[in-house]
Amino acid sequence: MIEDWRGVADELEIRGVLARVAQYSDTGDLADYAALFTEDARWSMAGWPEKTGRAAIREAGAARRAEGQTGPGSATRHLVGTVAVALDGDRAIADSYWQFWVETASAAPRLFSMGAYRDTLHRTDHGWKIADRLITPG
Structure with missing residues (x-):
């Protein structure tokens, strides 16, 4: 029974990592983004x-911000949903869909692109971290 609860806690933490990566990409500190x-x-x-x-x-995130593609003031939002997590001890695979919205400060935000993430995560001494992110547009 305790293992069942650990799996639930792990999945919730992983879902939180995926959410925070999207949020920090749009409005957060790049150090917090990279730490995930x-x-x-x-x-x-x-x-x-x-x-x-x-x-x-982190440097790639800074470059996207310098070009105004993402980050504070860019009026962009990454949305992550339809998340499926498969746990395997201290490793997990998370498959999810993403949408990238632009012009979000306007009355008519626009979907710019969408696709799928395949994230491989590892449990570390500092929680779950993404070890590999494969992004497939479409």
């Missing part, structure tokens, strides 16, 4: 250069 990834994490999306390591993922 392992030190050697991989971030991969078709059409974009792959990022390896927490520092590179």
Whole structure:
């Protein structure tokens, strides 16, 4: 019975990590955003250069903010839903759908893109962290 509760707690924490990555991408501090990834994490999306390591993922977020693509003042929102989590000890796979909205401060926000995440997460001494994020548009 205790294992059942641990699985529920793990899944809730993982769902929180996915939510915080989206929220911090839009409005949060990039240090908090990057802290949700392992030190050697991989971030991969078709059409974009792959990022390896927490520092590179943070730098890519800073570059997107400098270009006004995301971050505070950009009027963008990442929405994550339809999340399915498969736990395997200290490792988990989370599959979810995402939507990226722009012009959210207007009366008619616009869906810019959407797709799927496949996140591999590892339990660390500091909680669950994303070790690999594969982003598939469409």
